[in-house]
Amino acid sequence: MPLSQPIILATLTITTLIFLLSTHLVLIWVALELNTLAILPLIAHKSHPRAIEASTKYFLTQAMASALIIFSGTLNYEMTGSCQIVELTNLTSMIVLTLALFIKVGLVPFHFWVPEVLQGMSTTAAIFLLTWQKLGPLIMLFLISPLINFELTSVVATLSSLVAGWMGLNQTQVRKLMALSSIAQMAWIIVIIKYAPSLAILTFYIYSTTISATLLTLDKMSTTSIKYLIISFSKSPITTTILMISLLSLSGLPPLAGFMPKWLTINQLLAEKAIWIALLMLITSLLSLFFYLRLWYNSSSTMPPSTTNTTRLWRKSTPQSNFTINLLTMATTTLLLSTTLMKAITKQEYSLG
Amino acid sequence: MLKLLLATFMLIPTTPLLPNKITWLTPTTYSIIVTALALLVLNPSDIFMNTSGPALGSDQLSTPLMILSCWLLPLMLMASQNSMLKTPAPQNHTFITILAMLQFTLLMTFMALDLMLFYISFEATLIPTLIIISRWGAQADRLNAGIYFLFYTITSSIPLMIGILMIYNLKGTLSILTLQLTPMTGLISWTDTLLWLSILLAFLVKIPLYGLHLWLPKAHVEAPIAGSMVLAAVLLKLGGYGLLRVVILLTEQINTIYPPILGLALWGALMTSLICLRQTDLKSLIAYSSVSHMALVTAAILTRNQLTPMGSMILMIAHGLTSSMLFCLANFSYERTHTRTLLAMQGMQLTTPTLTSWWFLASMMNMALPPTINFVGELALITSLFNWSETTLLLTGLNSTITAIYTLYMFSSTQQGTLPIHTLILSPTQTREHLLMLLHTLPSIILITNPRLIYHD
Amino acid sequence: MSPTGTTFMFSFIICTIGLIMYHTHLLSTLLCLEGMMLSIFMALTMLSLDLHTSSFILPLTVLTLSACEAGVGLALLVASARTHNTASLKNLNLLQC
Secondary structure (H helix, E strand, O other), rough: OOHHHHHHHHHHHHHHHHHOOOEEEEHHHHHHHHHHHHHHHHHHHOHHHHHHHHHHHHHHHHHHHHHHHHHHHHHHHHHHOEEEHHOOOOOHHHHHHHHHHHHHHOOOOOOOOHHHHHHHHOOOHHHHHHHHHHHHHHHHHOHHHHOOOOOHHHHHHHHHHHHHHHHOOOOHHHHHHHHHHHHHHHHHHHOOOOOHHHHHHHHHHHHHHHHHHHHHHHHOOOOOOOHHHHOHHHHHHHHHHHHHHHHHHHHOOOOOOOOOHHHHHHHHHHHOHHHHHHHHHHHHHHHHHHHHHHHHHHHHHHHOOOOOOOOOOOOOOOOOOOOOHHHHHHHHHHHHHHHHHHHHHHHHHHHHH | OHHHHHHHHHHHHHHOOHHHOOOOHHHHHHHHHHHHHOOOOOOOOOOOOEEOOOOEEOOOOOOOHHHHHHHHHHHHHHHHHHOOOOOOOOHHHHHHHHHHHHHHHHHHHEOOOHHHHHHHHHOOOOHHHHHHHHHHHOOOOOOHHHHHHHHHHHHHHHHHHHHHHHHHHHHHEEEEEEHHHOOOOOOOHHHHHHHHHHHHHHHHOOOOOOOOOHHHHHHHHOOOOHHHHHHHHHHHHHHHHHHHHHHOOOOOOOOOOOOHHHHHHHHHHHHHHHHHHHOOEHHHHHHHHHHHHHHHHHHHHHHHOHHHHHHHHHHHHHHHHHHHHHHHHHHHHHHOOOOOOOOOOOOHHHHOOOHHHHHHHHHHHHHOOOOOOHHHHHHHHHHHHHHHOOOOHHHHHHHHHHHHHHHHHHHHHOOOOOOOHHHHOOOOOOHHHHHHHHHHHHHHHHHHHHHHHHOOO | OOOOHHHHHHHHHHHHHHHHHHHEEEEHHHHHHHHHHHHHHHHHHHHHOOOOOOHHHHHHHHHHHHHHHHHHHHHHHOOOOOOOOOEEHHHOOOOOO
């Protein structure tokens, strides 16, 4: 593994660069394929039944999605003679490509693989899967955003937000919860990608920062299930506080950075007269708020001298927060303060002028 | 403005750095100084907005509430000292820091001139309050109470956010000052009624309206003393303040949505007073009595009478001080008897006779006896309701009577009667407690001499 | 659409349905996947002939990558046979909960 790791990381980087730079569908497809093949060793890092199962499931869904992508490219090539992704004018290939990308990022009708794959892999690899691996499909969606059907994206987005929140209500595995939260966040990205693609990318950046901070903290505390969170505050108060802030930011409560994409998205949706979509997105996001709140309760509201029912795991080392986590958490909290003030002030200037 | 905001904000980093010995002393002194600074903002002859920059400012609607929330912070710190005695020092630091954060967000809410900034700060008060309730509450049920609190308020504020952003898309501005000058024209369809209803809903839950009030008794019962005090004194007033701000912006055409809400509020005032009569839990009784008092404010604000802003401001300030005082008194009894059941804490007059005089004073203020400012506020509100419709006098009069009955019931059942056996040996009262009571009553007594300080017509 | 194009499209769709619906053995799933890729390869080759572009780089790239994919799929087949003692898709149920 030590020798192959640089190669794997280099492949992941280069393929994502190809996404960023290329508009030719076959080239993008090659990058997608290489990306999938490169992440598989990271998932199946330990030859453990669960890791193998996760990598098999990931492989099958991703291979199918990329086959659909190349299929839509071939169809468009046959109909229009163009292989450029921005010239995807054939309606069938457009819809097939959109659906394939939804499979890739794990949106609702095709979301079943995300929790299961995440459950089978290590938390650090999960950060890769939830942030870096979604960049490619999102850039493809960004490129085809003027052609996307808004009805399709809005229905998929509201469904994703609803189903992810719903599935999280009785979930006790932390990594599965994070996967579901990723589905719900993807919904916020998808719903706006038609009208304000740059806003969708901004949402993705903020989401990536926040979920990286959350997962790094969870990894530090070696938490796999909610019940281990109960003792986390007595083990490491600072790390748990960071976890609390990141979770609140993920849930999008106002003073934190997670609120900003929601605010701007709702504003944009209302400008496009999609009031009911906005309302549905906000109300279904309450479901995810509920499971964030449960994580939060378990990690911090039951600290000593209140008694808990969980025994302390002495064999695990005491986690220390490190520089990366602190930096990421700072990014999730301070962002909104500056932007809020800036927004408030600029808006006033417009109204007065 | 900024001297208040920054001074309060710097309390947040100051507190964790304090040595353990002065954990309580320094924040209390500091917040008293901030309160003294806040009094400078009070300038009742100035009926215009006192702005600092385009986003922050205060006028006579927000200044008294700002001062009230500043006033409450040292009182909360004093009241929590005894119950936080046994917790470790870092947790005391965290507790005070979170109170300071709550104070900061409250000040931001009252100062915000931009509706979106107002919304953000309004929501930002939720997190510190949630932490206070769900972390420092006494029983396991506190987690449930926290969920109730959070989900009631957030669910109702989602329509508020959409409404605010719709106003932004319609008008291009969210400044309260500009919106007052440019009335909404051409808004008479049912969607606009829906828009205004969605804007009102968040405040009606916060204040709370009867039927949307279930989170409040739960949160009050489970919260620690500081949480109960700030909930009753300031957080409920956020709803009244928001209603006062928004009602000015509403168009005259949309009058159809008021009467049902108004009727429900009056009916709710009566119902919650009746609920008070059959309460067994002291804190729950006080919580329901605040629902009843605030329902009167809701009803009066929705009539949009000339007298309403004055009456509702005076009643909100008076009720803020009174209910906070009652919660403190309930907490004193709770710290001695370790129960909130009225039956198990009767006859307190025999053990702590000095507290009985405070109880008496607080009860008189709660039932709005004539010289108090509670009376001035209630009188103005009942007058404005009477002006709107004569029949409301039936409900408001009955409500005042029942208020007097349940207040006397509360007073007599806690203070008089025979002592239960387990309460024979109780600790005597402390100077801290008397100071706390004095700081609650002093402003209300001084304001009797000049209620125009709160609102100047 | 030309008859050849329609044929390849149908073969792709049939393989997709096979991949989606038949969860018996990992090998059959991999075969369906390979069928999908091969029909794409054939379609691209025919298209290159039809459009008279003398470049065959597109179909060859697709073929190469699909071969890589099949290799990885077989590796996963071996791995799951080693860890689960079988390669039946029904047995991949450790992570459902």
